[in-house]
Amino acid sequence: MRPTALPFTKVLIANRGEIACRVEDTLKEMGITSVAVFHDSERKARFVQLADEAHEIVGETPVAAYLDGGQIIEIALSSGAEAIHPGYGFLSENADFARQVSEAGLVFIGPEPASIELMGDKITSRKFAEEHGVPVAQSVLTDGDLDGFVKKASAIGFPLLIKASAGGGGKGMSIVHSADELAESARVAASEAERYFADSTIYAERYVEKPRHIEVQVVGDGNGNVVHLFERECSIQRRFQKIIEEAPSAGLADELRDRICEAAVRLASAANYRNAGTVEFILAPDGAFYFLEMNTRLQVEHPVSEMITGIDLVRMQIEIAAGLPLGVSQDDIGVSGHAIECRICAEVPERDFMPATGKVLELDPPAASHIRFENGLVEGHYVTLSFDSMLAKLVVHGENRKAAIDCTVEALRETVLLGVETNLDYLSRVADHPVFRDGALHTGFVTEHEQDLVAPPPDEMERDAALLAAALAFREFRTLVFDAPDPYASMGGWRN
Template identity: 65%
Template structure:
């Protein structure tokens, strides 16, 4: 583990920042995002990285850098003990975990506190309570938050299967310690129940080291609605309204928006109130998200609570004007919530598209390559959250999400139009990305109409497929690229700079 000092990028400090130095225990676009707010608050930032990330954007941006040891990049970023030692070695006051990696690891949060540092997130016991899907459901039910009919594990598989069958089909079998769509299987008949339970338990053990599973009634064509909350840890909590996260592939979100499409005001109020009730009951501290499933009849039930910042948090920021990372930092420092519930209002509509290195025409398989060209849209209504650079290698070491394009409009229609236009202005060459696929989704008549549900991509697969392209059209596109971009000419010719720009020449 080595440390390196970097030139400061902090802006003019505000009076009495809550911390002097914060280590960001993450990488990529979320590390850059957190560091941006740290700089605005006059707080020094510390980046951590594996040896293969020495020139990464978050490393170059930070005030100070710590190189982590690890057999693989992921192993390094998951080494909580090493990260705590690094924070103490550089004199950090606190650790911000971002999302993913250690952000929902109760043991890590406890270790941070025991080391005399502040964990910028919920208390360890809250992370443990909500991180276990079974205990979270039981807690929600006990506090009057609607939950789906469900069966919890008892250690007796035959009894579990019998109770699950009694609920009725379809059922969703889920991992108790799960997330990201792992350990989840939809069961539509009794004949498939035992095998689905076995498969879910196997996946749960493999991915989470915990083979416990549970079953709940599966809602056909459900909407996925989540509520952003902030809690002060003393029973005070507010919501920042809801987000729509229904467009998913393999249970993973790819497009989010705020507020939700065509959600009746009374239903919105009810869902948001349920989220706040849960947060207050848990004496929740910091930022969190309460997720719900909504059926076609307006009935909703608790899905889970994510005890961290969400990938899709920028859409909430754009419609409320509230910096959620700043709020996290201030709450972690013991400061009161700055806003009362009646001071929070919605302004316009925001849409977020997750830009992923994946082949959407081949089962969303992760793609690899080297970024040869990066051109992204800019403007007052656009945020391009990224940590990308030309020449950067895209590997399977990390999640395939490369960036997030977030667009704001006066209403949903304008936000969608602006997002489609922005996607058209986004160019990433050298690795296969899902940009065109996202534009087709946004432009689909069912999406524009707000007819959303978690099976949207499957239902509309045929009409979301890319249009057939003739050889002549491909040739014209290649010629246009060769004429318009010297980067493309360089890539095609395989000649490096500066020679690629010189033109014809002789030895």
Template identity: 55%
Template sequence: MSAKRQINKILVANRGEIAVRILRSIKEMGLKSALLFHRVEADSPSLKMADEIYEVTGDTPVAAFLDIENIVKICRENDIDAVHPGYGFLAENAKFVEALDEAGIQFIGPRPEVMTLMGDKIGSRNFVQERGFPVAPSVLDTGDAEQFIARIMEIGFPLVIKASAGGGGKGMQIVRDANGLSDVVATAKVEAQRYFGDPRIYAERYIENPRHIEVQVLGDQHGNCVHLWERECSIQRRFQKVIEETPSPALNQEQRQSICDVAVGIAQSVNYTSAGTIEFIYAPDGEFYFLEMNTRIQVEHPITEMVTGVDLVAEQIRVAMGEKLSVAQDDIVQRGHAIECRICAEIPDDDFAPSAGKVLMLRPPVGDGVRFDSACYEGQKVGTAFDSMIAKLVVHAEDRDAAIAKCLVALDEFVLLGVEANADYVARILRHQAFGEGKTDTGFIRHHADDLLPLAVSEELKTALVATAALSDRQFVAMMDAIPSPYRLMKEWRN
């Protein structure tokens, strides 16, 4: 049981679309907001949404958002009661939470000891397995390379080697036979140290053609814990999600209930508070295994909000205030189907190379059941300082087929000029017969690579299409036809 805590002003320690998303809930709850920003995004629309803004500086823009000491100082000097970290940056950094605790500032998220336990891939696996929840066969590296390799051979192939402190697919290596295994292990340890400052690794049985299914959970400080059903996130490139949907087309109601019950059991075992996600590997034979827990709000949380009607960010804030969850398990019902597409500044047809440029025109899709989460704006210079995701297109409809159709219409309406993005590529995935039939797994993009190639278009046709798109836009035409001052005052004249 926790006493209620007064929160009046919340600092959003993040940027981009998630900052806009969090600020909206803060405003709707009648609370004051503050926002961090770096000068490279001094014109972001999110700055106009916040009641107060504070510039952060550093050797790089990312480093500026990772400066714990400076962020705590901003909080202390400006009477900030709480910090919402969004995702990325400091969202799963236990040292950040401890620094806020010491300063008497509330972190909107779980306790640091829970974050530490579940953020450690090895520690969390052990914790979950010891409590009887399903975990794929695995072996941990104890520092003895020969013994580690010998135990790997006992598991059998294929297998995947991962960093204990890893995330986002960095440092992961799939191994299909014993050839060069010692070199792969050595490389994995080096990459784990380079990416995460922790050389510990482990190996687990690699499930061929699995689905990636995760369950959204919410817990409060009064012992209440609920799930908000599952999301399927199998469409990935380089272990990064591209399209997410809920409900999963793979599960029947019995399977759905089973995986959600396990997720709640894991969250309750760790006394989890706030919003979190339990991720699973779902095998073709119907078995599922714990993968990891993300102790933060997820990029794909909007699709859960669309089908349940629950504001997850508002629930996080209420939990941080010491309040009970506003919903009970029986209140949470899946209604319809939702799909999220990540719109990224990248070139899918060039091995997903990052794209940069100035946004010359932006026309987001609109309509009933269409949600466009973004902080992108015309005139914005999109660079490579931050993650490549610039927007999230989310749609909600009565069933999966209708949701796919609505998503394709929205992608067709979406206009972004000046920066190359993956919108057309995402549309190709949605149109693919296998996706329509729900036959997806984490290797979908790799398996269907040839089918997802674009039609060959000449540079002349590209130019004509861009010009046609621009000339069909009323605002663009109005600007083009406008008579600039001072000639507007001269009326009719001849030279």
């Protein structure tokens, strides 16, 4: 039986947007006071409004403010918070920040700094995985000698995947199909890696044609106990960034699922991993799978794992950080139904997914017990280029994959988000595509079916009806058109 005493009384969230709202929800359910930090540009944001307490942070740019760990720790101490939840992105995989939090007498709700350093670095983690019998694709690392790197990489064979050792999100990543383009691709990748992650180290690995991207959610308590919450399918990507995730993976044989999940648990156990993490794999068409990386934090797509298992991962994070052992064993965790998550982004799919800006004029998401709409938006919120383009996540649950897809398509089409261009319609076309429905997925799906996913020409009658409906939704418009002006309004009902 788990202790009834709360692990903390007050927790600071070192993040913003939908993930800050997500953490605030669990803190509220647990009876723990939430502390938000915000840049002046987001003073009226939803995550600020939902927090029990909110403190301004400053920086040369909004992003710089959220990356100022010293400032955030000072606010945590002055506010009386006992712990800091980093969310994902920003400082979530920064071992130095995790160490500074502990040194300040606070608790970092995440893995130990040593685990972040071990598993957060792609090169170190690959070596560690190989040492513990987890399959790793053949690769070669830069050592400052670009010509030597090109020669060694060519010997592996093509196609090759060039990647940055630090960071993620598709930065410093490219697919190389021949020796002619290898040198230039390596130079560009190293330059991008230096610019985005202050580390120009890159490596090349054999690229698997039409791979699937499978990841396993793991949770450990740092005392040798590690469980998995099964796998997620993350193959639907644009520019190496996920846009649709689902759990469990479509059409994965039970024996292969068991081997992949077992490999993830073995790796986390060897690292004596504490808190939530995700082990990512590339799955080849022939069933061979290879370790890709480990994300030492909560993932954007964690809700699909929660919806099929009924487990609140944020609550688990908080309890483990407080020193509690795992409250479940592997036998306690099962799969119920199917869940799909769509990342709603401010972008223009028809223009190579170029980020979009604008003011949120109206937001009306679908509401149902089997739907989660996780967002940090309020009407009047101005979407800028300061942060990542993701605005919200639509997560649905169905009794099986077909039911989940049907619900996803319907929910996407029902979602109203006006004032900024989004990928809502694009996501519904992907989810409703017959090949997606059949589960024939791979990371090149978006490119392979590019022509099928192009927006159809607009129906003028449908467009006019939508514009009229949008206009009628605004009180100022209704007042201007339908209300009688003074002095006639004061005369009451009258006819000409």
